[in-house]
Amino acid sequence: MNKQTDRKDHHSWRKFKSGIVSGLTFCSAVLVIAPLALVFVYVLKSGIGAINFDFFTNLPKPVGVAGGGMANAIVGTLVLLALASVIGIPVGVLGGVFLAEYGTARVNAVLRFIADVLNGVPSIIWGVVVYGLIVLRFKSFSAYAGGLALALIMIPLILRTTEEVILLVPVGYREAALALGIARWKTILQIVVKTASRGIVTGILLALARVGGETAPLLFTAFGNRFWNHDLSEPIAALPLQIFTYAISPYDDWHRQAWAGALVLVTGVFCVNVLVRIVTRVRTASA
Amino acid sequence: MSAITFEEADSIRPAQARMSPPSRFGDKVFYWLTLSMAFAVVLLVILIGWQLTLGSSYAVRRFGFGFLTGSAWDPVAEEFGALPFIYGTAVSSLIALLIAVPLSVATAVYLTELAPLWIRQPIVSLVEMLAAIPSVILGLWGIFVMVPWLRDYIFPFLQRILGWTPFFSGPIYGPSMLAGGIIVAIMILPIITSVSREILRSVPDLQREAAYALGATRWEVTRIAVLSYARKGLFGAVILGLGRALGETMAVTMVIGNTPQIAASLFKPGYTLASVIANEFTEATSDMYLQALFEIGLVLFGVTILVNLLAQLLLKTITAGADPGRVQ
Numbered sequence: 079m080n081k082q083t084d085r086k087d088h089h090s091w092r093k094f095k096s097g098i099v100s101g102l103t104f105c106s107a108v109l110v111i112a113p114l115a116l117v118f119v120y121v122l123k124s125g126i127g128a129i130n131f132d133f134f135t136n137l138p139k140p141v142g143v144a145g146g147g148m149a150n151a152i153v154g155t156l157v158l159l160a161l162a163s164v165i166g167i168p169v170g171v172l173g174g175v176f177l178a179e180y181g182t183a184r185v186n187a188v189l190r191f192i193a194d195v196l197n198g199v200p201s202i203i204w205g206v207v208v209y210g211l212i213v214l215r216f217k218s219f220s221a222y223a224g225g226l227a228l229a230l231i232m233i234p235l236i237l238r239t240t241e242e243v244i245l246l247v248p249v250g251y252r253e254a255a256l257a258l259g260i261a262r263w264k265t266i267l268q269i270v271v272k273t274a275s276r277g278i279v280t281g282i283l284l285a286l287a288r289v290g291g292e293t294a295p296l297l298f299t300a301f302g303n304r305f306w307n308h309d310l311s312e313p314i315a316a317l318p319l320q321i322f323t324y325a326i327s328p329y330d331d332w333h334r335q336a337w338a339g340a341l342v343l344v345t346g347v348f349c350v351n352v353l354v355r356i357v358t359r360v361r362t363a364s365a
Numbered sequence: 366m367s368a369i370t371f372e373e374a375d376s377i378r379p380a381q382a383r384m385s386p387p388s389r390f391g392d393k394v395f396y397w398l399t400l401s402m403a404f405a406v407v408l409l410v411i412l413i414g415w416q417l418t419l420g421s422s423y424a425v426r427r428f429g430f431g432f433l434t435g436s437a438w439d440p441v442a443e444e445f446g447a448l449p450f451i452y453g454t455a456v457s458s459l460i461a462l463l464i465a466v467p468l469s470v471a472t473a474v475y476l477t478e479l480a481p482l483w484i485r486q487p488i489v490s491l492v493e494m495l496a497a498i499p500s501v502i503l504g505l506w507g508i509f510v511m512v513p514w515l516r517d518y519i520f521p522f523l524q525r526i527l528g529w530t531p532f533f534s535g536p537i538y539g540p541s542m543l544a545g546g547i548i549v550a551i552m553i554l555p556i557i558t559s560v561s562r563e564i565l566r567s568v569p570d571l572q573r574e575a576a577y578a579l580g581a582t583r584w585e586v587t588r589i590a591v592l593s594y595a596r597k598g599l600f601g602a603v604i605l606g607l608g609r610a611l612g613e614t615m616a617v618t619m620v621i622g623n624t625p626q627i628a629a630s631l632f633k634p635g636y637t638l639a640s641v642i643a644n645e646f647t648e649a650t651s652d653m654y655l656q657a658l659f660e661i662g663l664v665l666f667g668v669t670i671l672v673n674l675l676a677q678l679l680l681k682t683i684t685a686g687a688d689p690g691r692v693q
Contacts, residue, residue, distance in 0.1 A: 096584035103475035106468045107488055110558060113551045114495040117506045124509075169402045176399035191677055192406045198605070198673035199666065200612020202639050203413060206646070206662040210416040234406060263395035291499025294614040294639070298646045318501045318615075325505045326619060333509070340502045351497050355490065 118344070125341025128334040133342075138304055138320070141329055148339050150306050154221075154315035157307070158300060159286055161225025166232030167282055171271075173233070174240025174278075179266055190241070196234040204230050205295035213299060221307060221314035224300025228289040235288065239281025243274045280354050287350040291343060293318040317343050417666055420659030423652070432660060438625045438641075440650070445657035447664060449625035453542065453635035454665075457617060458610040460546025460631070465553050465610075466603050473561035478587045489562070496555035504619030507548045512539040512620055515547070520632060531629040538622060542635040545621030549610045557606040560680070564598035565591060601679030608672040612665065614639040638665040 132147045139146030177186050204227045212223040247270050255265040301313040324336035435446020476485050516539040527533040568591050576590035622634020638661050649655040
């Protein structure tokens, strides 16, 4: 009798302990999410006041003059992303095709491993490398250098996502196409890559959203510019750079502009992420 | 009708052979094209190593190992020692790990083992959103929201309780080593959480079912069957987080105070390897100054490569080993 109640007590104690741990881990989950909410609320609260039509159409004003915008920085970021795409997308996608379609298991494992390690290289290192490679050689900060730095960050990212989605394409598709006598490269491009295209585009968009917010690799490659850039071999402004410069400045006007810039950047990055999530959900739902 | 003869069969083959050469040429071109793109990753590693060694060769020759142990950083006298930056990077990363590891691993456990199913996906999405916040924006928030808050409330509180230790004594500045560590912790929370979650998900369900069959509660299943099984992989996730923490640049630069000193008090400002590059690279007036910054980059690259190699090795072995037993 006594023994039985003991066991019962012990059991409820164990259940109680399990409940406690559930509660504690739930609290950690809340704490992990909290910074996201806090950052978002403050960016929205402080940024919304400084956002107006001028912000998107005007150049930055000198210190002491109120108003002005970041039109050049917004366009600059888009230009840098376009330059980065020109190199980053073809190299990343074709490299991913190789890993998924060709090569031996061992070599591919090594390449995959290297790509994963490259993803862990601090982004500021890419800035230093491109500085040595381009800026020192041509003796000028330039949009090209900034675009290259972002492209090099994109390559391992796109390579890995492309490979993963291509591997999801059923082998039967390839076999059917090859059985019809279609050349292998045409099979890959027109059947396999086309089937996986949505996933590949998702990977590219996520990579663009990631490098679009990068500041460190642009500090001494694109460098920033207070005016419009008319020559890609000259320094160019970028939104994250402008936010950084304004944030560490001592002027209240500039702080307001930094918050407004942050709101624009966060909105852009979040829109891409949400869009991608919706698109992938549609795909997994239909598959 | 009879079956085709060998002669007839032979006469079919040449026709096919005529069709294949052009495609074979295309195949070759495409093969080599994709191959060269895939091997670009090898080229990139060589490029980084080569550029950093080239850019720092004079500094390496002049300072030798003294660069790593010297604590003077005086660009005017051309004296360069990286110790304060190595110390700052190590301490801020350590603080970040101390804060982020328990939180992220617990969150991963909650998401894979304990949470009700409907709440899992929303939390996972939110964690991914946190990962998407650009570093510079976290830094902006750090300067104007987090640092004043820490200075006015948290730091005095810590000093009251732990002021007797050297780590929490002395005057309180806003931008400080501790603020830097906290912001890095926020930056690495998502990656440790999502990698840990992947690791826990790769634990075979048979493990869990066996423990449940013995009458274990949810937490006991997690502790006995899941966590002990996934220990190595979780360690890999932590090391991966460490790699990110070491290289974190913008947010840290904005809140750590950027003063090259080695001080016991975490309330004092510090400086990290990544932030000294970010701050001083464009100001490097002399060649030797630039060389020294390149060498800082070389040190940072070397350390992060080693840490990432270790992390990938730990993660590879766990996922490779777990796959065959996977039930789902």
